[in-house]
Amino acid sequence: MTAPRWPLGPDATIGILGGGQLGRMLALAAARLGFKCHVFCPDSHSPAFDVVRSVTEADYLDFAALDRFAADVDVVTYEFENVPAETATFLSARKPVLPDPKVLAITQDRLTEKEFVTALGIGTATFAGVDSPEGLTAALKSVGQPAVLKTRRFGYDGKGQLMIRNGGDPIAMFHDLGGQPLILEAFVPFEREISVVAARARDGRIECFDVIENAHADHILKTSRVPAAVTPAVAAEARRIAETIAQAFEYVGVLAVEMFVVRDGASHTVLVNEIAPRVHNSGHWTIDGASVSQFEQHIRAVAGLPLGKPIRRGRVEMINLLGDEVEDAAKWLATPGAAVHLYGKTAVRPGRKMGHVTQVFPE
């Protein structure tokens, strides 16, 4: 592989694996900075295909297509963490893949991710790996109940997880999840769900956006509010956690760390729930609510440009338009100050992320 000269020049092409709304918004941010994008995705209806000139519609394991893709781009990045390891390895032999694929290897598996986080001295829910019915029985003893049994890989938006309470049938649940490698996590009686979206540049500099408070419905993000209603100590701890993780990964790009805030007597504890090695739904508010967006920060980082200093424009609220809530877009378009984003998806399905709305209020 011949390494490119950093920063990438104005004629550079950024390759993006994944063609959903995150890839679309990454491509729009890249365009602002003058870069071209090439999106690789197996789905012919990929929202990101509509905003770039070069697309590859192929399977992630189509190595001939990956070879052509690599030849056309200067750097490769991705919008989702489930990029197959073989794909990342193949591409990184040809062009820089950022963030580094070693991050994928860790974050694709809930168990290795939690082990990585705890090794950094950062708290998580109590957890244990589960590979068998007997293992589940043992894990329930150490973790306690209620607890959440999750697949180690490929879970998102609540898919691949079941709550275990006293009186339930854990072994049946083990089988319901297909007998694949699982993780049992103690249920966390959190006071708030928060996230930190952080960008790390090639030179190790980090810029965090302000701490975000998230509300989920049916395991899908519904609203994000900034700043989170947490104490300065909690906010500082949340940022420290995100920065520690970004440094430990030698990360280049944007990552999001989802956390729980748990009341602990008179103070609070912050526990890591999940790391997303990519731009994140809870950071969408930054497009309209900050002087630089998470998407632009990611592009700046992978292009070797300096990060922006994020200046928040006020108190911000982001609302996801899920499924047929996309019909609310007309109402939001008529709401003064509301910024409406639609992802160009034509098929409406329950819970599908169709767009979002951001409102910025004076602080």
Add this chain to the structure above:
Amino acid sequence: MTAPRWPLGPDATIGILGGGQLGRMLALAAARLGFKCHVFCPDSHSPAFDVVRSVTEADYLDFAALDRFAADVDVVTYEFENVPAETATFLSARKPVLPDPKVLAITQDRLTEKEFVTALGIGTATFAGVDSPEGLTAALKSVGQPAVLKTRRFGYDGKGQLMIRNGGDPIAMFHDLGGQPLILEAFVPFEREISVVAARARDGRIECFDVIENAHADHILKTSRVPAAVTPAVAAEARRIAETIAQAFEYVGVLAVEMFVVRDGASHTVLVNEIAPRVHNSGHWTIDGASVSQFEQHIRAVAGLPLGKPIRRGRVEMINLLGDEVEDAAKWLATPGAAVHLYGKTAVRPGRKMGHVTQVFPE
């Protein structure tokens, strides 16, 4: 022509004539709202080609290509006023063309434009049409000196115009401009150059952005500042002028009116210099400096959506990056709060608009 249902649905495609940075930023704004774009431009290096999936690289008088283009889109708009009349007529028989081509017919000719404006009771520099050396001599008598001799059509950024002062050789200048139809305009000793960017929706509603103060260097826009340092009376008059023109055109979309502020004893007079029936360089600040951009307003208007209520985020300054000033981008990327926009042009030429920078300051 079958009229579309308004507003356009999420699967609609907006056709854009012209592939420069204005077309590019229109396409990026359309993408935010979920629309697809198809850009038609004869230049293979069109910046707008990089941010859309469908492009037609063909001459504006290639009617077979125009026919295919019309078949692929739901509505046609344009990023420049010199769309050939035959092109507009051909397309408008097939799909709605917005703003209406009658606007092009008036604004493509400096003489008909000024006659249109004065017929609305709005002031301009004193002017007279010039078709011959004898006509120029007569025009100089009525207009006086200094005066500016301009081609009636196809002038931009100071091209096709010459200043006539006492002691010059007007007849030689007439011949220098190629003997085509000309207009002689009195030189206006202006105090400030301002512009108003206004959007008008299908239902006649108008939203103006705040009055912009512009500084040119060598006839090319260098900086725009908002709000303009004008009295409330001047600001109100400037907005009234833009609204009057938009209504008179039954305009749909964004237009910009460039005006001169002239001191008139203790008060001021506002004279129209030029109408741009399109998004305008002096409105680029709205991307980062307002809650809705001029580009999104234009897309909303031509898609039949309600206009946004523009809320300005502070005192705003926009600086064009002309020619090799694009190298300043690195400095601006490291400036907190500066929003950098590059247009994806690789060939640097003196005075070429390569990008712009917007800064928003607390008011």
